[in-house]
Structure formats: structure tokens, C-alpha cells
Amino acid sequence: MSIHRLALPLLLTAAASAASAQQQAAAIEKLAPYFPTPLTIVEKMLQFGALKAGEKHFDLGSGDGRIVIMAAEKFKADSTGVEFDADLFKQSSDKIKKKGLDKRSRIIHGDVMKQDYTSADVLTVYLLPSSNEKLRPLLDRQLKKGTRIVSHDFEISGWTPEKVESIDDDGEGRSHTLYFYRR
Numbered sequence: 001m002s003i004h005r006l007a008l009p010l011l012l013t014a015a016a017s018a019a020s021a022q023q024q025a026a027a028i029e030k031l032a033p034y035f036p037t038p039l040t041i042v043e044k045m046l047q048f049g050a051l052k053a054g055e056k057h058f059d060l061g062s063g064d065g066r067i068v069i070m071a072a073e074k075f076k077a078d079s080t081g082v083e084f085d086a087d088l089f090k091q092s093s094d095k096i097k098k099k100g101l102d103k104r105s106r107i108i109h110g111d112v113m114k115q116d117y118t119s120a121d122v123l124t125v126y127l128l129p130s131s132n133e134k135l136r137p138l139l140d141r142q143l144k145k146g147t148r149i150v151s152h153d154f155e156i157s158g159w160t161p162e163k164v165e166s167i168d169d170d171g172e173g174r175s176h177t178l179y180f181y182r183r
């Protein structure tokens with residue numbers, strides 16, 4: 001059998017799996033551009049959510065992993081980020097490993113709309129209002145009673161916040177609003 005005949009099935013398999021990875025990436029809807037929360041506000045979000053040691057926290061669209069890292073490092077929570085962008089996924093996963101936080105934090109490389117949040121005690125989100133609206137039915141179905149949700153800057157329409165905090169200046173002249181919900 002010629003080398004070409006042996007190589008062809010391998011090539012076809014590789015091409016098919018590359019095509020399927022592309023299709024999967026294309027199927028994920030971008031719910032917000034990457035725009036990181038300043039670290040001072042990250043801390044406020046986690047305090048606002050009253051995140052405690054050992055609790056399960058998820059950041060939906062975790063960017064460079066800053067919320068996940070602070071949740072695990074400073075608040076001693078068990079924290080999971082979900083991020084579909086391959087570079088941000090790698091960057092945040094590498095940082096978690098480098099800091100030795102990988103026992104209680106991790107990043108899932110995937111779609112926030114396709115995850116299981118049933119174990120969550122606290123969720124943080126920094127997505128667009130229309131994205132929060134798309135996410136809400138999934139959270140309504142999955143979240144256990146008492147789960148706390150902190151949304152940065154945008155409300156989750158259809159839910160009533162238990163408290164709202166405005167921060168006039170984050171030190172860089174930007175104002176922020178935090179919305180706290182409890183299921």
C-alpha cells in the first residue's frame with residue numbers, strides 16, 4: 001500500500017475534526033466583547049455577592065480570569081470561569097496554574113449558554129443587557145434556591161434586584177453599577 005493511501009484517511013479525519021471545531025466555534029454566540037472589570041470593582045463584586053470560603057462561584061464570560069483568580073485567591077472560593085475565546089482561555093488557565101490555584105479554580109473553554117450552574121452559590125456576570133435576557137431562562141431553570149448573582153453594569157431584566165450599588169469613580173474616572181439578585 002502506498003504511503004499516500006495510508007495518509008489519506010488520517011488527513012481526512014484531521015480535516016473533519018478541524019471543520020467540526022470551526023463549526024462549534026461558529027455556533028457560539030458572542031454575548032459581549034472583552035472588556036475587563038477593574039480589579040477594585042472585581043473585589044466589590046465578590047464582596048457584594050458575599051462570597052465565602054469554599055462556596056462555588058462561576059464567572060460567565062471570564063475574560064483574563066481576574067474574577068475567578070480573586071475569588072479563589074482572596075476569597076478562598078471554588079471558582080470556575082467560562083470563556084469561549086481561545087487566547088483568553090489559555091491566558092487565564094496559564095495564570096491559574098502559575099499561581100498554584102488549580103485545585104480550587106479552573107476555566108472551561110466553552111459557551112456560557114451550555115454549562116451546568118446547578119451547583120453555584122454565587123454567579124458573576126459582565127455581559128450586555130440583551131445577553132442577560134438570553135441567559136435568564138437558563139438560570140431560571142438551573143439555579144438552586146438562594147443562589148446569589150452579581151451583574152456588573154447591566155440589569156437582568158425580568159428579575160428584581162435585592163440591592164443596587166453605584167460606584168461613582170473606580171479611581172480611573174469610570175462609574176459602575178452593581179446589581180445583586182437572589183434566586
Ligand SMILES: C[S@@+](CC[C@H](N)C(=O)[O-])C[C@H]1O[C@@H](n2cnc3c(N)ncnc32)[C@H](O)[C@@H]1O
Pocket residue numbers: 028029030031032033034035036037059060061062063064066067082083084085088110111112113125126127
Ligand atoms: C465584558 S467581558 C468580561 C470579562 C470578565 N468577566 C471581567 O469582568 O473582567 C465579557 C467576556 O465574555 C466572553 N464571552 C462572550 N460571549 C461568550 C460566550 N457565549 N461564551 C463564553 N464566553 C463569552 C468574552 O470573550 C469576554 O471575555
